[in-house]
Amino acid sequence: MLALVAGVGLASQPGRVQAAEVPDLTYFSIEELMQIKVVSATKVEQALQDIASAVFVITADDIRRSGVTNVMEALRLAPGVEVARVDSSRWAITIRGFNGRFANKLLVLIDGRSIYTSQFSGVYWELQDLFLPDIERIEVIRGPGGSLWGANAVNGVINIITKNSEDTQGGLVTLTAGNEERAIAGVRYGGKLGDSTQYRVYGQFSERDGLATLNGRDAGDDWRMSKGGFRLDWAPSAQDKIAVQGDRYEGNFDQNYVFSTLVPVIPAVNSEFSKKELVKVNATGGSLQAHWEHQYSAASQIGLQVYYQYADREEPLYIADTDTFDIDFQHNFTLGDRQNIVWGLGYRRNWDQFTDTVLATVNPRSATTELFNAFVQDQVDLIPEQLRLTAGVKLEHNDFTGWEWQPSIRMLWTPRPNHHLWAAISRAIRTPSRGEENAQTSLYALPPSPVTGNLPTLIALLGNNQLDAEKLIAYEAGYRVQLAGQFSIDTTVFYNDYDQVVGTVLGTPFLETGIVPPYLVLPLQLENAQSGYDTGFELAADWRPMPAWRMQLAYSYLHSNIKRLDDPTDYSFNLNQISVLSSWNLSNDLELDAWGRYVNRDGSILTLSPFNRVKIDPYFSLNLRLGWRPRKDLEFSLAGTNLLDGGGGHLEYVQEAYTFPVEVQRSLYGQMKWSF
Amino acid sequence: MRRWLVCLIIALLMRPLGAEVYSEYVLKAAYLYNFTKFVEWPQGVFPAANSPLVICIAGADSFGDALTTLDGKMVEGHPVEVRLFFLAARPDQCHVVFIGRSEQGQFKAMLAKLARLPILTVSDISNFSQAGGIIGFFEAEKRIRFSINIAAAEQANLKLSSQLLKLAVIVGDPRRADP
Numbered sequence: 001m002l003a004l005v006a007g008v009g010l011a012s013q014p015g016r017v018q019a020a021e022v023p024d025l026t027y028f029s030i031e032e033l034m035q036i037k038v039v040s041a042t043k044v045e046q047a048l049q050d051i052a053s054a055v056f057v058i059t060a061d062d063i064r065r066s067g068v069t070n071v072m073e074a075l076r077l078a079p080g081v082e083v084a085r086v087d088s089s090r091w092a093i094t095i096r097g098f099n100g101r102f103a104n105k106l107l108v109l110i111d112g113r114s115i116y117t118s119q120f121s122g123v124y125w126e127l128q129d130l131f132l133p134d135i136e137r138i139e140v141i142r143g144p145g146g147s148l149w150g151a152n153a154v155n156g157v158i159n160i161i162t163k164n165s166e167d168t169q170g171g172l173v174t175l176t177a178g179n180e181e182r183a184i185a186g187v188r189y190g191g192k193l194g195d196s197t198q199y200r201v202y203g204q205f206s207e208r209d210g211l212a213t214l215n216g217r218d219a220g221d222d223w224r225m226s227k228g229g230f231r232l233d234w235a236p237s238a239q240d241k242i243a244v245q246g247d248r249y250e251g252n253f254d255q256n257y258v259f260s261t262l263v264p265v266i267p268a269v270n271s272e273f274s275k276k277e278l279v280k281v282n283a284t285g286g287s288l289q290a291h292w293e294h295q296y297s298a299a300s301q302i303g304l305q306v307y308y309q310y311a312d313r314e315e316p317l318y319i320a321d322t323d324t325f326d327i328d329f330q331h332n333f334t335l336g337d338r339q340n341i342v343w344g345l346g347y348r349r350n351w352d353q354f355t356d357t358v359l360a361t362v363n364p365r366s367a368t369t370e371l372f373n374a375f376v377q378d379q380v381d382l383i384p385e386q387l388r389l390t391a392g393v394k395l396e397h398n399d400f401t402g403w404e405w406q407p408s409i410r411m412l413w414t415p416r417p418n419h420h421l422w423a424a425i426s427r428a429i430r431t432p433s434r435g436e437e438n439a440q441t442s443l444y445a446l447p448p449s450p451v452t453g454n455l456p457t458l459i460a461l462l463g464n465n466q467l468d469a470e471k472l473i474a475y476e477a478g479y480r481v482q483l484a485g486q487f488s489i490d491t492t493v494f495y496n497d498y499d500q501v502v503g504t505v506l507g508t509p510f511l512e513t514g515i516v517p518p519y520l521v522l523p524l525q526l527e528n529a530q531s532g533y534d535t536g537f538e539l540a541a542d543w544r545p546m547p548a549w550r551m552q553l554a555y556s557y558l559h560s561n562i563k564r565l566d567d568p569t570d571y572s573f574n575l576n577q578i579s580v581l582s583s584w585n586l587s588n589d590l591e592l593d594a595w596g597r598y599v600n601r602d603g604s605i606l607t608l609s610p611f612n613r614v615k616i617d618p619y620f621s622l623n624l625r626l627g628w629r630p631r632k633d634l635e636f637s638l639a640g641t642n643l644l645d646g647g648g649g650h651l652e653y654v655q656e657a658y659t660f661p662v663e664v665q666r667s668l669y670g671q672m673k674w675s676f
Numbered sequence: 677m678r679r680w681l682v683c684l685i686i687a688l689l690m691r692p693l694g695a696e697v698y699s700e701y702v703l704k705a706a707y708l709y710n711f712t713k714f715v716e717w718p719q720g721v722f723p724a725a726n727s728p729l730v731i732c733i734a735g736a737d738s739f740g741d742a743l744t745t746l747d748g749k750m751v752e753g754h755p756v757e758v759r760l761f762f763l764a765a766r767p768d769q770c771h772v773v774f775i776g777r778s779e780q781g782q783f784k785a786m787l788a789k790l791a792r793l794p795i796l797t798v799s800d801i802s803n804f805s806q807a808g809g810i811i812g813f814f815e816a817e818k819r820i821r822f823s824i825n826i827a828a829a830e831q832a833n834l835k836l837s838s839q840l841l842k843l844a845v846i847v848g849d850p851r852r853a854d855p
Contacts, residue, residue, distance in 0.1 A: 024745040025706035030714075030843055033706055034819060238817065385781060417781035482778075 052390055052410035052422035054080065054142040054478055054492040056540055060163075062552070063132055065583045065593045067625035067639035069181050069206075069669070071138070071160065072125050076579060076597060078140040079538040079554035080156070080492070084616075084653035087662045088210045089126035089223035089253045092653045095142050095156030096496060097534040097560045097575075101655040105430055105470075107145065107153035110160045111245065112328075113289055113307045118350050118369070119320060121152055121433040127251055127283055127311075129225040131186050131204045133172060133673070136163040142538065143494060144428035144474050147392040147408035148342075148375060154428045154472055155496070162245075165190055165198035165233040171676040178669025182207045196235045203228040210254065211662045212649050219662040220278045223253040239295040248286035255281050256659050257316055258609060259358070260445035262456050262519050273445040273456055274610060276660065285311035300333040317441070317658060318362070319355035324348065338384065342392075343376040352434060359658070360441040367434060369399040388412040398431045401469045418482040426474050432467040436502060436526055439463045443524070443608045443657050457520040458512070461504065461608065461657075464526045471499045490540045500528035503564050504608070524608070532562035548585040554578070573603025591627035596620070599652075608657040619650040635673040642666045703820050704813060705742040708774060708798060711811060712751045714840035717771060718794050718833045722754060729754040730769055734761035734786065735776030768793050775799040775809070784808070794833050805847045810834070812847075823847050 025033065056078040063074045072091045076083045082099050084092045094103040104121040107114065110130075116123050138160050145153035169190040176184040183206070190200035203226070210221040229247025236242065258274050289307035296302070310323045330344035348371040354362035377392030393407040408426030415421065439461075446457040474497070480490040507523035536558040543551045554577075561572040581595045598620045604613035625639040642649070642664055649663030712729055722729075729751050733739065749756040761773060773795050775783050780801055787808050790797060797809045804812030805825040810832065812823045823845040829836050 023702055025702055026709045026745055026749060028706060028710075030707070030710050030840070033703060033710065034821060034843065036703055036819065414781070417778060 050388070050412065050420070052388070052412040052424055053145075054476065054490075054494075054538065056080075056140045056142075056490070056554075058138040058140065060133075060136055061583075062581070063135060063138075065591065065625065065627075066581055066595050067593060067623050067637070067641060069132070069176060069184055071128055071130050071132070071135070073641075074132075074138065075140070075158065077552070077554060077581060078138075079540045079556045079577075079579075080142040080536070081140060081158075081556075082558075082575065082577065085211075085664050086653045086655050087219060087256065087659070088208055088221040089251075089255065090655060091125040092655075093123070093125060095140070095158075096494065096536060097558055098155065098501075098562075099653070101653075104433065105152070105154040106156055106158065107149055108158045108160070109149075111162055111243075111289070112159075112291065112305055113287060113309065114324075114326070116152065117311065118322060118324070118352065118434055119318070120435045121430065124283070124311075124313075126223060126253060127225075127249060127285065129204075129206055129227065129249075129251075130160070131188070131202050131227065133174060133186070133188065134162045134168065134200075134202060134231075136161050136167070142492065143424070143476050144406070144408065144426040144472060147394045147406050147426060148377060152430055154430045154470070162231065164243075165200045165231050168200045169198065173674045173676075174671065176669055176671045178667060180209045180665060180667035181669045182209055193232075197232065199230060199232045201228075201230045212665050213660070213662055214651070216648050219256060221254050221256055221662065223251070225249060225251045241293045243291045244289070246286065246288040249284065251281070251283040253281040253283070254278050255315065256662070258444065258658055258660055259316070260442055260458060262445055262458060262517065273447045279316055281313070281315040283311070283313045285309065300331075302332070303330045304328070316357055316359050318357055318360050318439075320362075321353045323351045325350075338381040340379040341376070342379075344374070346373045347371070358442075360439055362434070362439045364438065367438075369434070371399075372397045386414050388414075400432050400437060400465075400467070404429045404431065404469055420480045421478070423477040424474075426476075428472045428474065430470040430472075432469070432502065435463065436467060437463050437465045444610050445519075446610075452520045455511075455518060455520045457509075457522050459522050459524065459608070462507070462523050462525045467502060467526060468500055468528050470501045470528070473497045486544045488542045492538045494534075494536055494538075496534045498533065498562065499531045501530035501532075501562065502526055502528060503530040505529050505565065527565070529565040530562050531565075532560075534558060534560045534562070550583045552579075552581045552583075571603070571606065573601060576600045589629045591625070591629075593623075593625040593627070595623040595625075597622075605654055606656075607654060609659075611654065611660065614651075614654045614661055616651055616653065619652070620644060621650070633675045635671075637671045638669075639671065640666065640668045699742070700820065701739045701742040702745070704800065705739055705745055707813070707820065707822070708772065709746050709749055709751075709756065711796065711798065711840070712756070712772060714837040715796055716835035716837075721771065721794050725753050727754060728757040729771050730757045730759055731772040731774065732759050732761040732767075732770035733774050733776065735779040738776050738778075767795065770795055772796045772798060775801065775804070777801055790832075792831060792833075796832070796834060797828070811844075821845065 058074055058077050062077055066074060066077060068074045072083060072093060075081050075093060080095055082094050084099065086092050086101050090101050092099045092101045092103060094106055098105050102120045102122050108116060108123050115128065138158065141157040143156060145157040149157055168188060172188040174186040186202065186204040188200055188202040190198065192198050205226045207224045208222065210219045213219050227247060227249040231243065231245040234242045257277050257279050259277060260274050287307060287309035291305045293303045294301060305328045308325050312321045326348040328344060328346040330342065332342045334340050350369045353366045373394060373396040375392065375394035377390065379388060379390045381388050390410040393405060396404050406428050408424060410422065410424040412420060412422045440463060441461045443459040443461050448454040448456050474494060476492060476494040478492040482488040504524040505527045507525045509520055509522045512519055512521050536556065539555045541553040556577045558575040578598045582593065584592045586592050600618035601616050604615045606613055622643045623641045624643060625637055627635060627637040629635045643666060645666045649665040651661050651663050654661040708731055743758045746756050746758055767790060773790060775786060775797065777800055779786065783799065783801055784807060787797060798811045799809055800813040805823045808825065808828050810825055810828045814821055814823065824836065824841060825848045826846060827848045
């Protein structure tokens with residue numbers, strides 16, 4: 001049993017060198033060899049080479065060796081992805097521009113289940129504190145995925161894939177403790193129920209310290225998450241695979257808020273009309289999903305997936321309960337020997353219930369929305385092994401904007417083996433969320449001035465139920481080459497042409513006299529008011545100078561030029577990001593890893609807060625990790641992240657509204673993993 | 677007799693094989709060695725009773741250290757020798773040629789060159805045996821299986837034992853002249 005667990009662990013880490021001991025299987029007969037299971041490290045990579053889009057895979061080994069303790073930080077390994085920590089528990093993550101804590105042009109899936117919230121069509125990253133040892137890989141697809149994945153896969157798709165229960169048999173205990181990562185404790189156990197059924201159950205608790213304010217004080221924004229779940233994998237026959245999984249989380253965060261007050265905070269000083277407050281945010285949720293795959297023949301298979309999830313959240317901005325039910329069907333078959341066709345149907349139903357808060361009201365408070373979709377994609381080998389055309393379209397009906405269609409056409413050319421050139425044109429859309437359509441929120445207040453007739457002014461954000469879908473036409477091209485197994489390089493260029501992007505337009509100020517004292521309201525109305533382009537270049541290189549040493553480089557350049565209707569201000573900016581991860585096996589049981597990153601964003605981040613525009617200074621960050629595996633079932637590691645942040649920290653981002661900038665600090669921690 | 681018993685006991689101890697997981701190429705190396713036991717090469721291919729049985733690897737070496745397990749192994753009195761294909765002076769110095777996935781684009785041309793030579797061609801390129809190779813690996817249910825093109829073996833003048841054929845997925849019809 002012990003050997004089995006260790007064997008799985010090792011084998012699933014393609015980066016690890018096992019030079020010392022190659023098991024000799026030559027003594028087995030062919031019949032016996034036929035019973036042995038293999039993990040093919042090359043399978044995923046092989047398949048990825050043949051995809052005509054920009055794909056990057058973060059493996060379980062990359063996650064382990066980068067020394068991160070959550071998924072969000074691991075995403076920094078991928079080119080084209082911008083990850084910025086907003087405060088202790090909040091992240092701003094996007095692909096190819098439009099970042100923000102409420103970033104909404106990205107689709108994130110866990111085993112095919114969409115985790116974005118219908119409230120703002122973005123992701124609450126603080127809730128995605130996943131149990132890392134369960135993750136098999138994270139596929140990051142840059143560029144529109146709309147023709148396969150549907151609305152909101154505008155700028156990219158992040159697909160987090162967890163391990164089959166078969167690969168997580170036995171027990172595992174992980175413990176992490178440090179100055180910032182105060183305590184993370186996880187337990188997992190996997191077993192068998194009969195010959196064809198395996199399962200696992202897990203639980204994780206984490207507590208993290210708050211970050212620092214700009215003047216070096218504790219921001220107080222601690223966060224706690226507990227999470228538990230299970231997965232069951234059943235193969236009732238050689239042709240059928242069934243996976244059932246579920247999980248539940250409970251989060252408790254201290255988050256900083258800036259509230260607008262319409263009376264001076266300090267009555268004698270008539271200038272400060274907002275106050276900072278540390279508030280409790282409570283979030284609970286869970287999901288249950290089932291996936292069935294049936295193989296009719298090597299040339300035809302179907303998949304059916306059903307899931308239900310709920311999320312309840314309570315914070316000053318809103319109190320909301322959301323339930324989602326989703327069912328998807330997919331059929332994949334080959335036609336002749338040159339065509340591969342995938343088609344599918346999907347239905348999603350979403351229920352929500354909002355409660356008015358001091359900051360926001362949503363009207364109607366409760367709504368049920370539905371989504372239908374159908375898609376088809378044909379992959380044709382025009383010249384076998386050399387030229388492949390993929391064309392697809394997705395049709396979708398949503399309750400906000402009606403019918404939408406998202407086509408894409410892709411071409412892959414393989415002039416020589418291991419050399420791949422591809423190009424694609426796609427159209428993608430993003431449909432408005434409930435928040436954008438129906439919410440009214442108070443952003444911040446300005447002190448009285450002669451211009452406002454000596455009245456305080458409230459800046460309010462007004463939703464708009466006439467919003468149309470945002471539209472994107474994306475042009476992409478890429479080249480990837482694999483040289484002799486030791487060196488590979490993957491480059492991509494893109495030009496994204498956006499239209500009807502939702503933005504704010506200044507409305508006519510009006511006097512609100514219903515409440516004493518009276519105040520002036522300056523409304524910012526949401527409209528399809530922005531258009532422009534984003535363009536950029538991305539590069540990923542992977543080099544193994546020696547069997548025991550691997551270097552991974554990711555470079556991304558983004559130039560964003562999005563203009564607002566009736567606003568001549570230049571909002572364009574350039575973003576340069578470099579990441580270099582070096583994983584070095586000092587000996588069979590010692591690993592030394594270093595990860596350096598440099599981020600330079602010119603231009604400021606525009607906020608809807610008294611801070612207005614916030615400049616982010618370029619920063620360089622360094623992570624180091626030393627891992628020691630004295631026995632196959634035991635691993636110790638010491639890690640430090642943001643080591644260059646000595647006394648203070650560095651600012652990575654600031655939330656669009658309601659809060660103030662805080663800095664990321666140096667973190668040191670130790671970790672133990674024991675499998676039994 | 678006693679040795680045989682020891683082997684049996686070891687084999688029994690290692691029984692929970694189905695559960696064990698190995699890297700792909702460690703397994704493929706063991707397959708390569710095992711295949712040679714079930715192939716009869718035409719007379720004269722081995723100059724002497726103890727001349728080496730040469731396994732050549734064409735393309736990027738995916739085996740890594742896995743081939744070290746074949747060092748010092750014997751097949752019917754012939755010591756096994758592993759060589760890189762491009763280092764072999766003439767292809768007919770090889771008895772087995774393993775063609776790596778990196779040769780996806782060229783393998784048909786290679787097969788054409790090796791055709792009619794008494795060489796066992798093996799590869800994990802998809803549909804290798806359908807395309808005229810002799811043994812093709814494929815993956816099913818996380819296990820490595822293989823398919824055999826009998827016509828291609830006959831053309832190479834190799835006799836494959838029925839024991840091996842029984843375990844393989846057979847492609848191509850021996851009664852039909854394969855193009």
